[in-house]
Amino acid sequence: MSAILKGKKGDQRLFMGNEAIARGALEAGVNVVAGYPGTPSSEIIESLSRVAKDRDIYVEWSVNEKVAAEVAAAGSLAGLRSMCTMKMNGVHVASDFLLHLALTGTRGGMVIVACDDPNAHSSQNEAEMRHFAQMLEIPLLEPGSFQDAKDLIKWAFELSEELRSIVFIRGTTRLSHASGQVVLDELPETERKAAFRHDGFILDQMTGSVISLPIAFKHPQLQEKLQKAAERYEGCPFNSYTGPENPDVLIITSSACTFYSIEAVHMLDLQNRAGILKLTTTWPLPKRLIKKHLQTAGQILVVEEVLPFMEENLKVLAYEIASEIGIKPILGKRDGTLPSHGEMRPDVVAGALAGITGTSVDQRSEEYEKKVNERVFFGAPARDLTFCPGCPHRASLWSIENVLQMDNRQGFVCGDVGCYTMGLSPSNFGTLKTAHSMGSGTGLASGFGKLDRFGMEQPVLSVCGDSTFFHTGIPALVNAVHHGSNMIMVVLDNSGTAMTGFQPHPGIEKNAMGDVAKSIDIAKVCEAIGAKVRVEDPFEVEATQEALFQLLEEEGAKVLVLKQVCALSPEKKWSKKFEMSVDTELCIGEECGCNRLCTRIFRCPGLVWDQESKTARIDSILCTGCGVCASICPANAIRKTPLAANGKEVA
């Protein structure tokens, strides 16, 4: 039985933040869950998909975040409780639909959990979702503990049903991907039946047609809901204050920053001088609650990630009540007390708090600091991210890189979002030259491929993963084919949404709940769109390169599908196709003239340079036996011996 189902009311469990959210959804009696994978949000649906059958709920990995929001909204409009999850970028993708949904309103409770990634640990930016709540005029909640992450979900569903509005919940990496203890509540039996009412009066949100017009009626209605939310927020049990009655410094914080604030006060031993207002209801702000706390405090420090969202809204509110409580100094990001980029840490908050209170944080001795820094420099060599041993992307990019070099026309590749984005870095050939949002590599290539009339003669390629292909790659290809753009879209099909943990997508014969699903053939889709299509196995280096050369000769939009399962996929892990070895007679190392092609350029972690023998060597623990390196050694010193499925050498 999955961890989030185990345990009865009152039991304590150690849950990852995302598991706490998933358990919270079950305790709230969620019926429909949809989302698109994205770090740090993916484990919410992963956890729920494993218990979907047990709890009789519908869970899907949708094709993209906009469709996920639409699928979840359908559940709500049919009277069910629905949840939608995504990483912050997904909110941008879904926002067009959400803008309308905010105005039409919802019926059954609908909660959207979007996870931000301050510091961009697993992202290409550290943008925020909180501002969308303000733009869409819908309520926002930010859990500040693991227990809150679970319990808040039920509260949010109740709020959503009271307001008949979407409710946003913001997760962040340090809550979603951290673990803490959570006390369980019971799992309810849900008996909701789905039915979509559409026969009522057009202005009746619960029974009429669902549209955002007339705006003169729907927009004020939306704003009334937001006011009602602010009123409910006054008594929200997830806001709390800890500290002295009249604190010198009042810290107002939310989300994972609550931990850092608590720890900073502890580190500086300021329990008698500093108070912490943990605010879960960060938009719209509860005016009376804020006023009550502002008037007791000497000065205020706002601790949040990343931009001064709460700080700015607090300042607006403080201005409005300044005639009653006087002008209170509010410190935070706008005055530089804390940075407006990167994530918070306990030491960063402690440093800011120490500055305000005239205290100081214990530091390491200068001697230790100097010594340890020196040894990190020499003793901990950089560890650039790289493709795993046996990764099909290394083989694919190797072929693309070599073909473009030989073609010698300054050809380039527009990148996209997935593991293969690492192809931007010099450690991974630096083959990719652009990287933006999902599907945008092919969109860019479609544009570049039309610039020949302005004298552009460079070959244009894009790469796109299989999940990305379905997410937003298809419209870009349609555009390229329709406009006769000269480009090659290379689909790096590794049979799963690999970067985020092998979630299924429409090209896979299985859905999130493990049921057999109709898989959609990428090559056939491309053919139907009208592109010339080739399909190759990237591990067959020669055939792949030959296909690329041929496609480079042809006009119009072409597609090369490079199909090979990810080395980390459950079906491949721990199974080797070849036993690899280096013939140390044939490998003559630096004398060869190959410039150590295998270890300096190809750079597979399973292929290492032996300092003693001065030859290449296979690390048999890391090597997955894909066999690709055998075809790159100019001296044919790398040997592959076929293995049977049981790992034994083929006789």
Next chain:
Amino acid sequence: MTPLKHNPYNLVITGVGGQGNVMASRVIGNMLSIHGYRITIGETFGASQRGGSVRSDLRISEEIAFSPQIPKGRAHMIVAMEPAEAIRVLGELGNPDVKVICNMRPIHSVNVICGDFTYPSAEQHKEWLSDLSGQAWFVNTTEAAVKLGNPIFSNIMLIGALAGTGDLPLERDLFETVIARWLSADKVEKNLVAFDKGMSMVKDDKRDG
């Protein structure tokens, strides 16, 4: 609840993507939860399976839950699955009193493989690790794990080694209780063998410092 040696006790599990770091931190967190301590685990993963460093910060405390990140220079124990990673963590969280358990099997990064960086010798690493810590244990869990049938047992041996130091109440029966929640009986047996092996490694090792 037995009082902790430090409150909060700051434990770091570090290694390279794919070494089973996240699993190890969860097992330890669950074991200590049974004792009634407050636990917060901060994990840095995401793209980590692609050869990057992986670090879990465990905050073990008696009353309030602490943040998922250990403040600079404040680790009490570093369990490293790879020697260069032990040094890297000391850079941020080390102090003269910190204890270190280190699996000495190196995993060379691409930067080393291609020759941009040199990887220090085991002797050099040992010397630095001893010098930068209050106490250090050097073990060869990868080797022992391969003998047991799979290099992934290395992380379980390191849990055993940590238990063997006696710094935290990580009893064998707690270990069994926790892994039995996830694994079948035959796998539990093998993991117990790995746990015992790790424990003996620390007890047999001549302590440094």
